[in-house]
Amino acid sequence: MNDFSLDLQSLINIQENPFVLIDKDYRVVSANHAYCQVYGLSPDEVVGRLCHEISHHSSVPCHENGEVCPHQKVFATGEACQVLHIHYDNHNRAERVRLKGYPILGRDGCLYLGEAIMPQGPSENLNCDEMRMIGHSPAFLECADKLGRVAESDAPILLYGESGVGKELAAEFVHKQSTRGDRPYVSVNCAAIAESMFESEFFGHERGAFTGCIGRKQGLFELADGGTLFLDEIGEIPLSMQPKLLRVLETGEFRRVGGTVNLTADVRFVSATNRNLLERVDQGLFREDLYYRIAGIDVTLPSLRERRPDIPALADALLARISGGGKNVPRLSAGAISRLMSYDYPGNVRELRNVLQKAAALSGNGMIHARHIQFDSQNEGKAQMATQVGIPVGHPAPPSILGTPSAFSIKEMEIRHIGELLEQHGGHRRTVADILGISERTLYRKLNRYGLHSEK
Numbered sequence: 001m002n003d004f005s006l007d008l009q010s011l012i013n014i015q016e017n018p019f020v021l022i023d024k025d026y027r028v029v030s031a032n033h034a035y036c037q038v039y040g041l042s043p044d045e046v047v048g049r050l051c052h053e054i055s056h057h058s059s060v061p062c063h064e065n066g067e068v069c070p071h072q073k074v075f076a077t078g079e080a081c082q083v084l085h086i087h088y089d090n091h092n093r094a095e096r097v098r099l100k101g102y103p104i105l106g107r108d109g110c111l112y113l114g115e116a117i118m119p120q121g122p123s124e125n126l127n128c129d130e131m132r133m134i135g136h137s138p139a140f141l142e143c144a145d146k147l148g149r150v151a152e153s154d155a156p157i158l159l160y161g162e163s164g165v166g167k168e169l170a171a172e173f174v175h176k177q178s179t180r181g182d183r184p185y186v187s188v189n190c191a192a193i194a195e196s197m198f199e200s201e202f203f204g205h206e207r208g209a210f211t212g213c214i215g216r217k218q219g220l221f222e223l224a225d226g227g228t229l230f231l232d233e234i235g236e237i238p239l240s241m242q243p244k245l246l247r248v249l250e251t252g253e254f255r256r257v258g259g260t261v262n263l264t265a266d267v268r269f270v271s272a273t274n275r276n277l278l279e280r281v282d283q284g285l286f287r288e289d290l291y292y293r294i295a296g297i298d299v300t301l302p303s304l305r306e307r308r309p310d311i312p313a314l315a316d317a318l319l320a321r322i323s324g325g326g327k328n329v330p331r332l333s334a335g336a337i338s339r340l341m342s343y344d345y346p347g348n349v350r351e352l353r354n355v356l357q358k359a360a361a362l363s364g365n366g367m368i369h370a371r372h373i374q375f376d377s378q379n380e381g382k383a384q385m386a387t388q389v390g391i392p393v394g395h396p397a398p399p400s401i402l403g404t405p406s407a408f409s410i411k412e413m414e415i416r417h418i419g420e421l422l423e424q425h426g427g428h429r430r431t432v433a434d435i436l437g438i439s440e441r442t443l444y445r446k447l448n449r450y451g452l453h454s455e456k
Contacts, residue, residue, distance in 0.1 A: 040090025070101030161301035164350030183227035335370035
């Protein structure tokens with residue numbers, strides 16, 4: 001610490017959150033009291049140690065474990081950066097943290113990384129009743145951080161994602177992280193409701209409202225009053241029901257079927273779909289005004305192939321769930337883990353769970369080997385072909401793979417152009433739409449069609 005002035009060390013110490021200075025070789029040269037307290041070490045025990053040994057309990061830097069490393073960013077560019085990580089405290093408890101890395105020039109003329117650490121809540125806060133949202137991959141951490149931030153508002157949220165990515169878990173996480181976390185959470189799959197029963201399910205009914213109705217029933221909005229209502233597969237709501245849903249979202253008022261009294265409900269609305277709703281708007285299958293009412297904030301959940309580093313931890317958690325949380329939890333051999341990691345999972349986490357259920361039954365002795373890991377033969381063939389040519393499952397092959405010259409199509413050129421504009425303008429849709437000379441709605445539709453994502 002002799003290379004730093006007393007003033008600099010004093011500035012470090014007055015930081016409320018943990019703060020640490022790290023040299024180009026990943027070694028800690030100074031830390032404040034909060035940092036030492038979190039990791040249960042004295043200043044003398046901290047200085048000189050590798051930063052990743054302290055915070056990650058790892059012998060290698062975090063970028064070698066798949067995380068975006070602020071050390072690399074700062075020393076490569078000389079610019080500040082911000083990332084999300086999983087850190088481990090002195091009790092080996094995992095915690096999500098936001099790191100802000102700053103370039104700091106020492107009195108010796110050397111560049112150092114100044115790292116501010118802001119806790120985002122222990123990873124146990126990600127627990128849900130069915131299973132945990134688990135992960136440390138950049139795609140997962142970015143999504144979890146966005147969900148945590150949007151949970152703070154009361155705006156409606158639309159979750160996008162492939163089937164099986166865990167949209168219901170994400171909705172429940174949003175509810176638990178919100179100010180309504182101690183109020184009701186009501187979930188329903190719209191695809192499972194018969195068209196004739198939608199109004200009764202949503203708004204309830206009075207005694208004698210229709211044939212066979214023998215009593216009063218509360219609807220989903222009444223049950224969720226003060227809390228959160230999650231509508232999965234919202235694209236399946238019949239057109240005849242959509243105006244009534246729009247009205248209650250705008251006014252908070254509704255009537256039970258067969259009722260004459262206006263009722264009110266204060267509900268946070270979260271919905272999810274694996275469909276392109278704007279395409280359904282163009283097809284006349286979904287109301288445009290309802291779409292813009294439910295899509296106050298949109299969040300796209302990553303597929304399992306986009307967060308491949310999370311597969312081993314997810315597999316362990318799923319096996320514990322499958323075994324009922326007892327002592328005899330099946331274990332995965334190195335070969336089994338390698339085989340699990342090599343597959344692209346068109347069915348995402350749901351498919352991984354099914355694969356593990358079958359493997360646990362086949363193993364018999366509690367050790368799951370590669371031969372016990374069995375995938376759907378058709379999907380596995382697609383995954384192997386895609387792996388050989390470097391294309392994710394579900395994405396079209398480029399022209400050269402299909403036997404035509406490797407020239408860019410107009411569609412591919414448009415995808416590249418839009419992607420570059422989004423990157424240049426910080427993901428701001430309105431600016432990019434103006435540059436392209438199209439409406440923001442048309443741009444939004446193209447983003448969904450091409451699998452491009454924008455934060456704004």
